[in-house]
Amino acid sequence: MTDRTESVKDNDILVIEGLKKSFSGNAVLNDVDLKISKGETVVILGRSGTGKSVILKCIIGLIRPDSGSIRIFGENFLELNEKQMSSLRIRVGFLFQGGALYDSMTVRENLMFPVIRQPGYKGADLTAKIEEMLDNVGLLNAIDKMPSELSGGMQKRIGLARTLMLDPEIILYDEPTTGLDPVTSNEISHLILDMQKKYGVSSLIVTHDMPCARLVSNRIVVLKQGEFTAEGTYDELERSKDDFVSGFFKFE
Ligand SMILES: Nc1ncnc2c1ncn2[C@@H]1O[C@H](COP(=O)(O)OP(=O)(O)OP(=O)(O)O)[C@@H](O)[C@H]1O
Numbered sequence: 001m002t003d004r005t006e007s008v009k010d011n012d013i014l015v016i017e018g019l020k021k022s023f024s025g026n027a028v029l030n031d032v033d034l035k036i037s038k039g040e041t042v043v044i045l046g047r048s049g050t051g052k053s054v055i056l057k058c059i060i061g062l063i064r065p066d067s068g069s070i071r072i073f074g075e076n077f078l079e080l081n082e083k084q085m086s087s088l089r090i091r092v093g094f095l096f097q098g099g100a101l102y103d104s105m106t107v108r109e110n111l112m113f114p115v116i117r118q119p120g121y122k123g124a125d126l127t128a129k130i131e132e133m134l135d136n137v138g139l140l141n142a143i144d145k146m147p148s149e150l151s152g153g154m155q156k157r158i159g160l161a162r163t164l165m166l167d168p169e170i171i172l173y174d175e176p177t178t179g180l181d182p183v184t185s186n187e188i189s190h191l192i193l194d195m196q197k198k199y200g201v202s203s204l205i206v207t208h209d210m211p212c213a214r215l216v217s218n219r220i221v222v223l224k225q226g227e228f229t230a231e232g233t234y235d236e237l238e239r240s241k242d243d244f245v246s247g248f249f250k251f252e
C-alpha cells in the first residue's frame, strides 16, 4: 500500500474538539472531544440513538456540525473547500452497516468502483489489487459473484475489501458486526485487527459487540448525553465504578 506517513505532520490522525450538533432544537452532540493517533484503534460505546453514527458522519462530511473543529491529518476539515474535502475523504475509509454494496455490480466491479471514479484514475489494471484485497478478507473465490449471492457476513467482508481499495489511513466502522452470528462476528473482528496490523491503519469503531471491542480496541470512549464521559482500555473500563459505564460490560 502507499506509504503516506510523510504527509502526516505528527502522530495525530484525527483530532475532534468541542463538536456540537442539534437536530430541530434537540441537542445530540454537546461537546465531543476525541483524538486518534496513527495506528490506534478506538471504540465508541453508547446507547442507541445517542449520536454515535452522527459523529462518524460528521467526520466524513455527511453531516455538518453546528460548531467545533475536526482536524484530519492536520487539516481543518470543516474549513476546506469541496475539492479539498473530497481529496481528504479518499484517505478516510467508511464501512457502512450492512456493507452497502451496489446490487447491480459484481464483487469485482464493486471493488473497482471507488477507484475508477477518482479524478486521477488513468485506466490502470486493478486486477492484482482487487485480488489482494479479496484475499485479505478470505473471499477471492467470490470475485465474479453478485452481492445477492452472498451472505450478510460475506457482504460485510466485501465491504471491508472495497474500503481498503483506496489505501485509507483511517477506517470508520459503523457497527461492523451487528446482525451477524457470534462466529461470523468474531471473524470480522479478527479481520479488523489483521488489517490494522498489516497496513497500520487507524480505526474508529462504533459497536455494541463487546467481544469485538475487547479484541480490537486500544482505547474505548463512552458517549453519554452528547459527550465522552469515560475513556480507558477495555480492562480499565470494565472495572469502572460508574454504573453507566460498567453496564456495557455486563453482557453475559
Ligand atoms: N440527518 C438527521 N436528521 C435529523 N435527526 C437525525 C439525523 N441523523 C441523526 N438524527 C438523530 O440524532 C440522534 C442520534 O442518531 P444516531 O444515528 O447518531 O444514533 P446512534 O447512537 O448511532 O444509535 P444506534 O446505536 O441505534 O445506531 C437520533 O435521535 C436521530 O434521530
Ligand SMILES: [Mg+2]
Binding pocket: 052, 053, 054, 174
Ligand atoms: Mg448508529
